Structure formats: structure tokens, C-alpha cells
Amino acid sequence: MLKIMLWGAVLLLSACAQQPGKPLQIQALEQPPALAAEFETIVETDGADQQRYQWRFWRTSKRVETHNLQDNSGEIWTKSADGKITYERVFHQQQQVIEYTPGDLNAIGAVPDWSAIATLLNQSMIAGLVEDSREQVLGRPASHYQSNNAGIALEVTWLDREQLPALIKRNDHGHTIATRVVGIYPLAESPWPYQRSTNYRYTDFADIGDKESDPFIQSIQHKIKGGHSHSD
């Protein structure tokens, strides 16, 4: 799910220097508020409700975890003291984890952007957004931003204190992906515990190629981060 948000929704937006309104500025990136949130993502084409996902999100300054409630899988991003990022694809049903070291991520051309991982918004999305109103979401102050470029409309409601979007809605010629927060808590008060993974079986991404006869690996080949070049 997060992959859809982070990698699938990259927009090619031009600078909007001539437009009025404040641009979206992410603050406290090094120490964003530790929190847990639940989101709903709806994918529609021409107004028809096609797919709906519930997913959860846990964030600290060094770790981001998601859990897709539909397929009971998730992702964990961890930032080390020297800024290197590791990634884990977690399959809770099967109690299995595919682990990507920073070297593995480089080798498949995946260059993680911690800001995008922690805020669900990458720089190209933020670049064109301008504030047009203020509102309250779940009793929390928020700013509403919009952009429109080449027929691709982007709408973001940003929770100022939490440094997290309450809404990301992207419409690309009738195809709409809308992600909306439905619950949010300080991490210490989260009603959703981290998914236990200490007893799970860990497999290095680098080892997948030697597990051609492993039924689990065969079953998840299409779900894992395989890679595309960083530049095409």
C-alpha cells in the first residue's frame, strides 16, 4: 500500500512560483512526532469505487512500519545512526520477512527517501502544492493544499502538529487514489501494537535467487520489491 503511495504516485509537477498561497513545508524531519495512524485508501476510476484498503502506520524518528489489513502484510523501514536505510517486507500470515540491506536496495536501483517514507509525500509532490484553506481533521488543526499540473490534480490536507497528511488525493484523468486518515494517536497511546516479528523467518533479498523451489518465495515473487532503474 505504502508502495502505491510512495512510488506509484510520483507526479511531474512544474514549479508554481506565480501562484499565491503558502507552499507545504515539512518540519522537524529529524525528530517527527512519534505516532500511530490508521488510513483508508480508495482507488476509483471514473467515480466507480474499485478498491478499498485499510492500513496502519507507525512512525518514530528511526523507524516506519505499515500494516495492510487487507492482505495482512507490511513494510518496515529503519534508519541507522549513519543514515543508511534498511527495508523489510513482512508477511504476517506466513510469519516471513524479506530483508533488504542498504546494499541490496542500491543494487536494485531503489534509493529510499526517508522524508517520503516518514511523511508519505515525496519532494515532487510537495513542490507544486499551495495552501488554500485551513480546517480541522479529527479535532486537529490542518492546512489544505492543492496543485494541478497537466490534468493531474493533487490535494493534500496536512496535519501541522503531527507532520503527516490527513488526506492525499490524486486525480489523473479520471483515475483517483485517495488516502484519508481515520485515526491517529501518539505512539505511546496507540491501540495497535507493533506486529510481532521476532519469531518470523527472515530471508535476505540477496538469497531469494537461490530459493527457486521454496513455496513461500514462489508465492510472493510478484509482491516484493524487485527493482527498476533509478533513472528510467
Next chain:
Amino acid sequence: MDHKQFKVIALASLVMAASAAKADNIVETPDFWLESGKRNIKAAEQLKPNNTFAKNVILFVGDGMGISTITAARIFEGQSKPNNRGGEENSLSFEQLPYLALSKTYSANQQTPDSAPTMSAIITGVKTNDGELSVSAKLPREEKNADVVNANKVKTLLEQAEEKGLSTGVASTARVTHATPGACYAHTSERDWESDAQLPADANVKDIARQLVDFNIGNGLEVALGGGRSMFLPATVADPEDTDKTGGRKDGLDLTKQWLNKYPKSAYVYNKAGFDAIDAKKTEHLLGLFERSHMEYEHDRLSDAGGEPSLTEMTSKAIDILSKNKKGYFLMVEAGRIDHAHHAGNAYRALSEAVELSNAVRKALEKTNAKDTLIIVTADHSHTFTIAGYPQRGNPILGLVKQPGETNFAKDKNGLPYTTLGYANGPGYRGPNVRPDLSSTDTAHPDFLQEAAIPLGSETHGAEDVAIFAGGPQAHLFHGVQEESYIYQVMAKALKLKPGQ
């Protein structure tokens, strides 16, 4: 002819070629080819089989280093040299060894094998099933009964060397418990059982890491260098480098401590500083585990927080420790991450790993004498890696195809350029729509993934033969097309060991 003679000839050729190229850039006249051919004939005529027995054997394995990888790595390295003639004329260090054969890599049960049966064939002389290490093909995969596994063990050359009083070692950029190093000292029906955490609850066999530390033939391995720290440390102990993570063992054993307790004058190191501080003269048993899992790719190695030795440095240190034994030694060195980079569809890293293997072999050639040391360089299996199109001489090996005399890139049926290097399958698949336009893409970037024809999350091994390069005692026995298990026979003969006993 010994290793040093070959180096002199190769260097002389290189210097001559480079100088000529610098002078007028048109050295490749008919005379050039005829003269260089004559020199090579003369060198071939001077080759004399060394029928003596070997004191030492060093076996280099480029995991997944098929012939196309060797060719591309040769060009990749060659194009980085000053005054090159395009790079194609370059030779990797091991390509200058005098003897060559091809190796048929199929396993007992698969046409295209994995590293477990292939290394088992190389190190025991017996082909087995995929996923199994140094056991008979009669043993079912994932057999959990130790008595059944023991009844199907097949002796390894490393074990035989220890029985004979030789020193032994393994060095790898993969985990030291991974299939290639593991097959040298362990016997198991499942290559994935690297620590007890991977063993089924009802299994009574030993995991691979424990087999390394409990190894009780001769006086045990003198050298084990590579990755795989998590297989040796308990889950209750923080990793010394990645302090937010722990070891992986569930049985509470700290096998690094067991290594130190077992062997006098032993050492355990986990980073470059510790490795550099090891005095080979005073160290009899060295365990080096430089990553929780596999070591870094050579391209990424210098940015590792804890620091890691290169394959060349590990080879050099291993030889320093092992060569103290007057009876001789057996050393297996694996460039384990050529395979991983290919699986990821990343040619840059695969080629830079192969070049580092070449550097390690060069170091071994420098530190040994061809009169008493048999050096073999081979691969366990190939990959689906291809060098294609009709690029002009000197075209960047990682670049887009540009044909001779053309100013524009060669185009496919849709008018789009394509790279010289590619894969038959793997993560580099860009479909299902039309291929991307790579005109302005930096295809030589270390993180670029070459295109693949068939979409797979991980690129696969290839089944074609791989090369065996050799020099030293009995190296002349490498000729023609051989079963992969033949490599063991030559090593056993060179060390005067009875095959299979």
C-alpha cells in the same frame, strides 16, 4: 612456466600494446596480430606440464561467474585502464593462467543448478541434488535425521587435507555458512539450515555454523573469513556493528566464543580494524565475520560503517596464516556476490565483483610459486547474462549499443536504443508496455538495472558450461569439457589424496 613468467609476458604485451596505442593509435596492423600470435605460440610451446604433487591448492570460485561475465568484466576493467585499445584486449589475472577446461554444471536432479550441488561436486567429486551440501544424491532434501544424513556424507577435499595435516581455510564475500564455503566443511540435506534458528524443531542435525565451529578433523580450519555473523551469535546478544540488531541463534550459543575457547592462539574479528590488527605469525585460527549477513558489494564496501576487508585482503591474510604449515594448505576463496548482483539484475556490481576476484587471484599468484601451488579459478554455475548487439570496438560495456561508423545509437523495432548487456529474465523487465527510451539514461550508473526479457523478482542461474582456469602442479589435467566433479579429481591428485577416502 610459472606464474611469474606468465605475469612478465602479460605485462610486456600490455606495455607494448599501450605504448604503441599511445604512439599512433593504430597498432592493430596485420603485423601486430601475426607477431602477437607468434609470441603466444612460443609461450604455448614452452608450456611444460608440472607433474609434481602440489604442496598447496588454492581454489577460487566466482559464484555465478559465467563466461559472459568474465568477458564483460575483462572489458569493464580494460576500459578503465589508461591507453587501452577499447578494453576488449584486456585480460583478467586468471585469464593468463596456462590451462583451461569447461565444466558441465548440471546437478543430480536439475538441468540448471544452484550453488549447493555445484560446490559439492567441486569439493567432493560427487554430484548431488539442489540445496544439499556434500552428501549423496540418495539423501532426500530437508532430511532431519542426523543418522540418515551421516550415512550419506561424502568426504570433502578440505576434510582430506586436514586428515593429511595440511592447514585449511575458506574466505568468501558471502556468509561463511553459505552454500559455497559451507560445502567445504559441512554436510547437510538443506543449505538454508545455516543456524539453529532455521532448523525444524524436530531435526537432530547440526546447523552449518555449528558444523564449522565443531569441525573436528585434523586440527580444525585455520581460517574462516566472510559474512554471516548472525549465524554465530545468540539472539540475546546485540550485534557489535549493527547495535540495534541481535544475533540470530535461538540456542543461546555464542559460536565466536566457542571458536576462541576451542583453539589456542585463535582470534575472532568483526571489522576491518580488527582484521588489520591480526598478526598472521602469531595467529593459528582466525574467524572473521564482517557482516551480520553477506559482506558488502565491493562497490559499496568503503562506505560500510564498521569497515570490511576486500576479497584480496582476505586472500592475502589467509595465505599468510595457512602458509606457515610446512606440509602445505588448501584454501577456498569465493567471490560470492557476483551471483547476488546478477540475481538483482545489476551488471555493474556483478562486474566489479568479478574484477575484485581477479585482483584476489593476482595477489595469490604474487604470494605463491607455481612450482608447488595449484591455483584453480572457476565458477559454480552461470547466469542469464548476455553481451549482445553489434557495438563498435571500445563501446562502453555498460553503455548503449553504437555500431561501427555510426554516430547514433542502434535502435530496436520501435526506434529505441538498447544496452549491450542484458538478462534473459529478472527484475530489469520494463514491460508490459513499450520499452523505455534510454537515450538520456546513465546506463553505466552502478544502480542501473539492465533490461530483462522475462519479468522475475530475481534473475535466475544459467545452465551453460563455465570455465576452469588453472596453473601449477597437475594443472595440465584441465582440458576439454569435463564434469564439474572432475575439478575435485585434479585437486585430489595434485595433493596426493585418494579420491573419496
